[in-house]
Every structure is written in C-alpha cells, then in structure tokens.
Amino acid sequence: MLAAACGSDDSGSSSETTAAASETTAAASETTAASDDSAASDDSAATEAIDIQMWIAFSDDARLNFTKDRAAEFNAKQPGYNVVVTSFDSYNTVFEQAQLAIDDGNPPEIIHFFEAATQEALDATDSNGDPIFKSVTEAVAGRTEILGEPVVLDDVVSAATKYYTIDGSLYSMPWNTSSTVMFSNMDILNAAGITEPPTTWQGIEEACAAILALADAPDNCITWPNHGWWFEQAMGQAGQDLANNDNGRSGRATEVFLNSEPAIEYIQWWSDLEDSGDYVYTGTQRDWAGTAAAFSAQNVAMLMYSSSDVTIITEDGAANGFEVKTSYMPYDGDRPYVGNLIGGATLWMANGLTPEEEDGALAFMNFFSNPDNAALWHQVTGYIPITNAATDLLEVEGWFEESPNSAVASAQLNDAADTPASTGALLGNFVAIRDVVTIAIEDILVNNVDVKTRMDSAQAEAQQQLDDYNELYG
Amino acid sequence: MGIISSFLLAAAIGVLSFGYRTKREVALGLALGILGASVILAALDFCTFASDAESTEGVMGVGLAGAFAWMFGSGTKAILRKQEAAGLGSGEIRTGTFRLGWYWPWLLLLPTLVILVFFLYLPAYRTFTLSTKLTRLGAPRVGERCLSNFSELLVPSPAVVVALPLASIGLMWGIGLWHNRAEPGSFAHGFSGAIRPFGIVIFLFAIYYIFEDVDGGYRQIYFNTVIVSSAIVVVSMVAGLGLAYLTYGYVRGIMVYRTLLIWPYAISPPVAGILFFMMFNATGGIFAAVADNWFGFDFPDYARNATLARITIVLASVWKLLGYNLLFFLAGLQTVPREQIDAAAIDGANSFQRFRKVIMPALGPIAFFLLITNLTYSFFDIYGTIDFLTKGAPAGATSVAIYEIIRVGVDNGDLGRGAAQSVVLFLAVIALTAWQFKQSEGRISYGSA
CATH class of the missing domain: 1.10.3720.10 (MetI-like)
Structure with missing residues (x-):
C-alpha cells in the first residue's frame, strides 16, 4: 500500500497486485469456511442464525480443521448461532484486517491475536477513539454459564492467567499457549554415553563434546530458531526484566533493558556455541521449518523448539527411526533459575457487539476451550492444556504416562517462580522490539560483531521504538 | 536564518531557471521562485526551521525550497514555450475546438482522470503527508515528525549531506566540460572520455556516505x-x-x-x-x-x-x-x-x-x-x-x-x-x-x- 502510493506506475501495479492477491486468498478461504458452515446450518436458516465471525491466524490443515470442526459442533448445538471461521496467514494480517473491518463497522466477533501484541491490542482504538476490544471477564460478568455453555475462563492455568491478566482480570480468552522446550535424539545421546538430556548450558557443551566426538557424529550438535522469544525466555530464566515498571505489569513500560548483563551473557554463550560448531544457525530468522527439518533429518542431536509441536516432532522422530525425548529449556548453571514463560495467542472479543452477538461469542469461546476440546487441542498439537479441568481429564485418561513428552511444557511453566521476569513483559511495539533483538542476534551470529557493542545499539533502537509507541498511545 | 536563506536561494534559482533576458522575466522568475518555496515551506508549516528541528532538517528545508523554486520556474517556462510554439502555428499540429462544446474533451478524459486521481495521485499525496508523521494503524494520536523520518536515514552531519553529492556532481560536470573543451584526438580528450562513465560510480559512492552507518x-x-x-x-x-x-x-x-x-x-x-x-x-x-x-x-x-x-x-x-x-x-x-x-x-x-x-x-x-x-x-x-x-x-x-x-x-x-x-x-x-x-x-x- 505504501509502495502503491509512491507514484510510479510500476510500483503501483506490482504492490497492488500482491495486495489484491492476498485479498483474494483471504476471500477464498472465507468462502470455503462460509460454505462449510452454511451446509451445516441450513436447517437453522429459518430461525435467522446470528453469524459469529472468528478470524484466526492458523492456515495449516491440522489447526484450521480442528477449529472448523469445533465451530460445526457448536453450530449444531446452538441453532441460533452460526460460527464462521476465516483463516489468515499471520497474526499481523488478522490484526490489520480486523482494525480495518472495525472502522468499516463490520467487525469479526472473535479475533485471534498473539501474546507479544497484547499491549497493542489493549491500546488500539477505532476512528472514533473507542477501544476495539472488550474485556471478556467484563462481558462474562460473573456468569457461570452462557447459553448453556459452562464458563471456563476462571479455570485457565496459572501461567497463562499471569501473562494475560491486565488490571486484575483476563482481558482475552487464552487459547494456544506453549513454552520453549528441548527435544533430544536419544539414539544419538545414548550412543555418546549420555542417558539424560542436559539441563544447563554447561551440560549442553559437555554433551556436544561427546556427541561430536562420535564416529558417525551428526553435522552439528544443536539448533533452535533465531526468534526474539528465546531471548525473552532466557531473561525469564535469569530473572531479568525486559522493561521497567515490573516488566510493564505495575504500570506502562517506558524503558527497555536489552543490554543487561544476563542478556549479554546469554547471547555471548549462544555466539560461542555457534563459533565452536556445536550450534548451527540455519541463516534465516524465525526459521521454525528449517530447524525442525535439521532435527528430523538427524543433522543435529538436539533441538530447542516451541512445545506447540511436541506431538508432531515426537511422531516425526519415530517415523525416522529414533526416540525423541522432551525436556526443560536448559538454563545457565552458574545462575539461580527463576522461570520460563509462555508464548502463543488468545481470542479477543470485538467491542460494540449487540448483547446477542456478545453472548454467542462468549459461549463459543468457552465451548471451544471446554475440558474435552482443550484436551483434544493439546493432544493434536502440543500446546499446553489451557484449563485445569482439561489437565485433570488428560491425567485420568492416562495420556501423560502414554506420552510423557506432552507433560514437559506444563511442568516447566508450573515450576516457574511468580516474578515479573518469568511472567513476561507487557510492552508497546513489542513486535518491532522483538525484531530488533532478532536482527541484532543474527548480526552477532553471522558477522561475529562484538556482543556488547551490538546490544548497546539494539537497546537504543528498541528504546526509540518504545518511546515512539508511548508518544502515540501512552 | 534558515527561512531567509531558503527564500534567497529560491529567488535566485527561480530567476536562473525561468530566464533573465528582460526585466519582466527577472521579476516573474523571482516571483515564481518565491512562490515555489512558499508552497512547500507552508505545507511543512515551516517546521524545518523550528527551534527544536535538527540541523539536517534545516538543510533539507532549504533544499526543498530550492527544488520547488526550480520546478515552478522551469515548469512555467516550458508551458510558456509550448504556448508560444502553438501560437506561431508551426503548421504540423493545429489546435482546434470540439464542436460539441469545450467540456466535451474533459468528459471523454473523465474516466482516466478519476482513475489517476483516486489510484495514483491521492495515494501518492497521502504517502507524502504520512512521511512527515509518526503514526500507526489504530493509534489514538498522531505525532508530527517534520522531516526527521528522512533525516534519521542520513548521517547526523549536514555538512557531509550537502557537500558530498554536490562535490561529486561538480566533479562529473567538470570532467564532462574537460572532455568537451579538449581537442578531439588529444590525450586529455581520450582520458576524460574514458573516465567519464565512472562519474556515476563516484556519485553513487558519495550518496553511500551520506546515509547513516550505525547498526x-x-x-x-x-x-x-x-x-x-x-x-x-x-x-x-x-x-x-x-x-x-x-x-x-x-x-x-x-x-x-x-x-x-x-x-x-x-x-x-x-x-x-x-x-x-x-x-x-x-x-x-x-x-x-x-x-x-x-x-x-x-x-x-x-x-x-x-x-x-x-x-x-x-x-x-x-x-x-x-x-x-x-x-x-x-x-x-x-x-x-x-x-x-x-x-x-x-x-x-x-x-x-x-x-x-x-x-x-x-x-x-x-x-x-x-x-x-x-x-x-x-x-x-x-x-x-x-x-x-x-x-x-x-x-x-x-x-x-x-x-x-x-x-x-x-x-x-x-x-x-x-x-x-x-x-x-x-x-x-x-x-x-x-x-x-x-x-x-x-x-x-x-x-x-
């Protein structure tokens, strides 16, 4: 859009084409979603079912189909409503499209949005200056069931509640929630005489020395994607806040701390691990697919990854003939461990809905994360069971004995101390600040620049981003 | 200071680009130059010379005033020349009128104009106005940024920003002049001709050094x-x-x-x-x-x-x-x-x-x-x-x-x-x-x- 506006014919046509193309895909997926649902709810058409638009940022089959199946079940159960799922390719697209739709006066009722942009979602206003989202706790207003669906909002597990609680209550309905965990190829580790995955940085170095000394050693020992989330996790482990005002929890954050001593130490360790050849950088930022591929191709023995894919990675390992064991994300053994934090996304409810639409949206969100559905979601993906009831249900079923890897992320989150650092930061322009960290780390890994100098300039850049944000919203 | 030097520069450029053969031409050139400078500086609300503006922004303000003076001066000159040529009736292209009324050609042009205005000129204008602001989709406020969105792309020294491109353009121009003045067949002619194409490389290098170098x-x-x-x-x-x-x-x-x-x-x-x-x-x-x-x-x-x-x-x-x-x-x-x-x-x-x-x-x-x-x-x-x-x-x-x-x-x-x-x-x-x-x-x- 920006380029289209810059006046040259050719720039205009090129970017308009891409914009048009992405709109077409969005429209296309909407049509399919709509046709699915209209087929399911033909019989209820007579009673004029209220449409509940749900916009999500998942476009892969497993997650999208899970969502559509739940919507279809809900529509069958609640003939007065018709939940329509529309899929977008990223959180940013969902947010942008939702903002534009809200200005048009035709907002989607339920919007899927990720943790780093929580502050932005809270602060965003429509063209009249009204907030674009409404607190779900406020909308539930103490009810224990809505349209016959039991309310599960109060039962959300503590790690997610801590992260998403703003001014004392949950503003959005937590959905996909994960943490960073480590996957180990136990066949390689056992061959190197290691029986348990390492738990500390020092342990990783020792294990890597043994693994790379093997006759048929893999190319490298370990990998993980370069994503700002790792930096945030490491700061949580070290008990280092990312921003002032208790990580933005006791008041709006106005200062970032990217060049703190634990930050320098963490990135230095990462960089040294890369220099020694233990760690391999795939060369692309946020390279989830590339790092996972390196692990399943046994090019590396260990992988740090999101727990969101525990099921897939474990099954992939079995299919490729090796045993995968999941463990906590290793921390600095020379420093007391504080705690890891969550990542993922929540479901936000648009502001300014009619009471009927609001109830429909709330009923669906609570149905969507009822114990059965939340447990199934966990089993399909690896995201943690989002309510205590879902965890209990899975325990009764014996799921965790059957697949112990699935229990690791929840256990890691439960072991975390209750401090602002291990809760995670609430920060304006966090997405851009994450980007600053990711780029700085890439610069350090690829160009071997000095860690302290590079993080000082990243700090200045990030502080500028935060200042700009607070000037507009603060 | 900045405003005065902008208008002086604009007046000079206005006259140089419009012409200075007669008193009338000089007066018109002066007016056009000052008008051009006023348009752009007023559009920017004279922010480039505000007390809190950076010195690079001030230099950009002067540069913009000069550029607009040139656009107004040489643009008007080109239009006047065309009209003169049409008035003389060179015989090849004859002007005429539509029998159906003066508005008829505009009516025929309307679809094109509408598309151009709404899909090209308005978005372009929006881009220019956006570029002087700090803003995000869904933000309740807008921050005025004057030209700092531009100046932060450049090195903080306005002297470098001005001198390097000017020096390199001067060098290119000088080599061209040397080439044209030197006798064909002489060593100077051959040498200057051979290094002439590298003028653009020197210019590209000069521009390289005016951009901010930090991470x-x-x-x-x-x-x-x-x-x-x-x-x-x-x-x-x-x-x-x-x-x-x-x-x-x-x-x-x-x-x-x-x-x-x-x-x-x-x-x-x-x-x-x-x-x-x-x-x-x-x-x-x-x-x-x-x-x-x-x-x-x-x-x-x-x-x-x-x-x-x-x-x-x-x-x-x-x-x-x-x-x-x-x-x-x-x-x-x-x-x-x-x-x-x-x-x-x-x-x-x-x-x-x-x-x-x-x-x-x-x-x-x-x-x-x-x-x-x-x-x-x-x-x-x-x-x-x-x-x-x-x-x-x-x-x-x-x-x-x-x-x-x-x-x-x-x-x-x-x-x-x-x-x-x-x-x-x-x-x-x-x-x-x-x-x-x-x-x-x-x-x-x-x-x-």
Missing part, C-alpha cells in the same frame, strides 16, 4: 539495493543480448523455442523465490543433494554468506528476466536491415565490429526500454523473491529498499517511516529515470528519417 542504518539498505539492482540489470541484459545474438536466424523451430523462453517471465517473483530456495537450499536442496551424493562436497550455504545470498537473489531474478529480454532482443535483431550487415561485411568488418557498429545502434530503443523495465523489476518486483528466498538474511545483507519499506511500514506497522522510505525510493527512481533519459538523449535513434 540498522540506511547505508546497508542503499548498498544492497545498488549492488543487487545493478547486477540484475547488467547480467540479464548482457546475457539476453548475447543469447539473442547467438540464436537469431539460425534456430530450427524458433517459435517453440521462443514460447518456452518466455515461461519464466510468466512465473510470479515469489514462485521464483521458492524454486531457487528448493534448488539452492544447503540442507534439503537439489544442488546440495547432488553435490553431496555424487561429488562428495558440501554445497555452500547461501543463507549464511552475504555474497552468496546476493548472488542467489540476482540469479533468481535474472532467470526470470532473461527470457523476456531475449525475446525483445530477438525481435529487435530482426529489424536490423540485412543489407547493412552484409554491406559492413563486404567492407571488411569482422563479426564483432559488425555487432558493435551496426547492430548495437539499431538496438538502442529496445535496449533503453528493457533497461527501464528491468530497473523497475529490480527495484519493486523483487520483494517476493527475497521474501521467499532469504527474508533479507543474512544479517540484512539482502534487504533492499522495497523489502525494508514493507518490513518497517507493514510488518512493524510504522506507517510514517515506511512512507518516508517509499518517498526516498520514489525520488531515487525519478532521478535515475531522468538521468537515463538525459544520457540517451540524441544517442538513441528511433529510426525515423
């Missing part, structure tokens, strides 16, 4: 853009011409061949990115597998090496453009009269000489057209290829101007900075195109008698 500064983006774009244009055009020259006229089944050649052009840039990713990827790519299994060496990983990453981007883009260029050059070669080539051969010109002296000049118009389209491609359409191939990696080594605009303006949602960068790209393309037209003036023969 995340614009200098790297500028460097990437210049390197990647010029490599794409040069390689795709030279290779296209070379292949066309080797194949024209002698290939059996040329129709089929040509159709096959145009295929890559029909593939969208992101798909080109995916194809090259699948070929060149060091862990699961086709070439890596071949290198590893058949020849037993490790295929280098372009994602971790800045030079290889740039080469891969250039290759993917050249692959896409090559068929297109080849097709146009083939068509162009067919228009070169056979007799001229034969005549040159009879005169004893060898194959290279025939190519250089007979064929190349005839291909001028097509080469110029391809140069502009290839440049446009390498500036704008390359986004999709980069996004799928490297995402700007490693460490920003393949992040070119258009990629950075989208990263800042769309991904980070910083509309003001994104707009400012797109204005910079817009100005660069305008300047480059103007330079190309000036360079080719009189040198390209369109073959009219």
